[in-house]
Amino acid sequence: MVNERKCPACAKWTDGHKTHCTHCGALTDPALIAEEIRKEREEEREAYMFINESKAIKKLKGLKESDKTFHRIIFYIADTLFTIYMAILSFIVWLIALVSG
CATH class of the missing domain: 1.10.1220 (Arc Repressor Mutant)
Structure with missing residues (x-):
């Protein structure tokens, strides 16, 4: 049985052992996706704090x-x-x- 994941970007099935989709190149590894989201939120928070500083x-x-x-x-x-x-x-x-x- 082949380990496959459905790409969250293009919705096509790709090899589950790879971290990126073979069709569109988007991340498919849930841990890497969560880390990317965390980094984006941290950057948004820092930008918000910088704007609101007195x-x-x-x-x-x-x-x-x-x-x-x-x-x-x-x-x-x-x-x-x-x-x-x-x-x-x-x-x-x-x-x-x-x-x-």
Whole structure:
């Protein structure tokens, strides 16, 4: 008995041991098809995230990836200040939860 698969693209039967259709060249291996779909979804997600990034985030990424040392220093100073700010806010929220709890 021959192992055959039906091609999802052209609907013709092809050799089941091959990963591509012998008629149209489309993928027939379910694992490879799933991997291709996953890669396409990941690319769409990355494109969506890039479009929806705020201008401030794009500027910060530009500073971080800059070739100029001064820009990278400014980024690390801003990043440190933001971390300190978030630590202070977290401490205040913790105090409020401690007092009320």
